Amino acid sequence: MRQSPLSRKGGWKRQAIAYCMAFPALFFFVLYLIYPLIIAFRMSLYDYSGIGPLKDFVGWANYKEAMRDSSFFDALSNNFTLMGVEFAVSTLLAFILAYMLFKGVFGWRAFNVILFLPYIIPLSVSAVIWSLIYEPTIGLLNQLLGDLGLKGLQHTWLGGTSTALGSVIAVWIWRTLPFNLIILFGAMIKIPGELLEAARIDGASGFRIVRHIIFPLTIPTIVLLAVISIANDFRAFDIVWIMTQGGPAGLTQIASSFVYKVGFQENHYGYANAVAFLVFVVVTAFVALIALLQRRSFSGEKGGFR
Amino acid sequence: MIKRLSLTAFVFLFAVTSLYPLLWVVLQSLKRDAEFFASQFSLPREWVWRNYADAWDKANFALYYKNTLIITASSLIFGLAVCILAGYAFAKIDFVGRKTWQAMFVIVLFVPSPVLLMPVFFINRDMGLINTYIGMIGPYICGAVPLGVLLMSAAFRSLPNELSESARMDGCGEWRTFIRILFPLTLPTVATLCILQFISVWTDYMWPLIANTDPKMYTITVGMTQLAAKKFTFGYGPVFAGMVITTFVVILLYIVLQKYFVRALTDGAVKG
Known part of the structure; x- marks a missing residue:
């Protein structure tokens, strides 16, 4: 009988344990590294002075200006x-x-x-x-x-x-x-x-x-x-x-x-x-x-x- | 023999350029400003410990030191705890998405910090964490993660499987096997991470400069540069004393733990 990939990996319980142990590290990693990279990229497409929400979308204009x-x-x-x-x-x-x-x-x-x-x-x-x-x-x-x-x-x-x-x-x-x-x-x-x-x-x-x-x-x-x-x-x-x-x-x-x-x-x-x-x-x-x-x-x- | 002596002389010259600027700082930190202006190369005529008292009280170094201690200790403890736990999971459990996370850890080692600092500042602002210890510490915990998890999982993976199996045969649960048997064997790697995290938090300048708008939250590196900028109000003596106060902990630990320090800093070179 073919094993499902999950049971080969030790079943739900082992998966849950693994994620519980890795969660704190992954939480900080996503919050302060992955999410900021996304925000940084999004912000780079806007004209933003640091106050209030992002609203002046300028597309690639900032990159063109840098060039x-x-x-x-x-x-x-x-x-x-x-x-x-x-x-x-x-x-x-x-x-x-x-x-x-x-x-x-x-x-x-x-x-x-x-x-x-x-x-x-x-x-x-x-x-x-x-x-x-x-x-x-x-x-x-x-x-x-x-x-x-x-x-x-x-x-x-x-x-x-x-x-x-x-x-x-x-x-x-x-x-x-x-x-x-x-x-x-x-x-x-x-x-x-x-x-x-x-x-x-x-x-x-x-x-x-x-x-x-x-x-x-x-x-x-x-x-x-x-x-x-x-x-x-x-x-x-x-x-x-x-x-x-x-x-x-x-x-x-x-x-x-x-x-x-x-x-x-x-x-x-x-x-x-x-x-x-x-x-x-x-x-x-x-x-x-x-x-x-x-x-x-x-x-x-x-x-x-x- | 003569060749060896001339080699030694050459290396000695370099050692002077490494060491003298630091000695110079210690010497000036014990002089009155008038004496500092007149003769920089001599020993202090009388040792002016007042400079240290001035830096500590008037220039708020007591406060900056407290901040730095709190931030460094918490970042160290929490940063290491999350890395050790995750390192075990990454090494011993083949969970879904493990490879992807690992690849991400490697890629981000090369992200230059300026890319992150602005968005991290805005994230903290939106969560109301500006001028708080939690807001300072969170990014440092994150900073320990990529390299820390990679090194810890490598350390756990290098331990033979028979070790955990025989422990299980003796009736040890997974958690106890991890805490009692496997974790103590990874202590050399833990020591490396401790030193790396200590150095990167204690000596950091850019993040505490950006993360806080309230001078009461400054760490010693920022406080020291602020003092240096105000040298005409406080005089030069306290500036030099402030530099000694900022540095001596690091140098003391380095001299006591020299072997571990060098290994840690060479292992963690790519991190920044």
Whole structure:
């Protein structure tokens, strides 16, 4: 006799137990994640100032407006600059540091604890610390430059048009480097010792070992770090909002701070939601692209080392 | 040997850039403003604990701390409870729609928070939850769910089936098997989730900034940035003291639970 799918799954009683146990989690998940996504999309089709019910339906007009809005594209481009520079510099430095820790450094345990600190402290605290360090007159950085006799290098770091974005990115690198370091260090430790030993016996120099063994074996980890960078860098709200609020003249505006400004400060909630959705699409497309590229480039050589 | 020393020196330089800004904050938090303006690199001439008292009383840090403690503790307890229960159901019972829910959990891990914050604010407003603890905590419980349920169900699934079967043979009901035998074995994962949830709630800035219109509901991160914006009224000392107050709990836990912290933060990297 054929079993009904339900009885194969343990009957009504087991189903009820399962749903009772999962219900609290699913309740919050639907109320604060799925339902808001639906509302956000609906709101993006309206002109809404935040008061009363949604009634001014405008169709895709908000999306069309975003496509013509140069400050939106500036924010996106700043966000991509932030992401690109952060990922490149932070991963490169993290790779070098991880390799040094891997090679053996005196007191590496203590270094591990200390180097991870910038990633532990609240992002909002980092933002305030660094805005005080960058402060033009009493800030640590300009004082230090003054004491070293490098007065020519002093700047109004966060206020100057040429230095603002770079200063913000530097803080973001300071923040993300420890994380990349710990992940890369973990990946290096997992490299089989025989492999390195064999290369050393064959007379390979340190640099060639890095280039031909360590680097290729950590590429999957680096790709993972790229995905995490994308996901995080589009949420880097705290740093930008606390340090510059997107200024001067929108030069450090990124996607999340732009959405916040348009929504909560200018009360264009419909438009802000349209922009947020576009950002969501861009991020998802970017992550999918990386996943696709990675699958293509690795499918050929899978199993090479394992 | 010399090579190892030079490597150490290089890493040491980086360690200084990691650590010095934090030490700098602690040093300035103990100085009078006049001394802070004059010399930032020296140790405080006398230790001005007043800055901490000012931050605590005049700048309302006592209140912000209470809010943060209530919100973090409730989000932690309820967030974990719902994840553990659901994790068990997802791992051990093949219920209708399980695969669909799981797929949804994975997809939403990449939703950037700005997409959600505005509608969540309006949902809370329509339910009359602005400026309430419940309105603050609900979204944090939800925030723990996708990754929490995925990790907990993976932990329950990794336990051998013979374990629950032999418990049942000994006359243990399903509930008792779950609480007494299986749950204790998932404690490492529970610890990871605890740390992740603690960090994400304690250090969050954007949601408490948006969720409340009443300054009495602020958490320490928002309170600290408000204080920093008012540095000309209160002086710099309390600002630095406020940053130390905001951070020291996190750093203390990190140093005590270092191994667990690193594992938790690397496991939960994709979450935001």
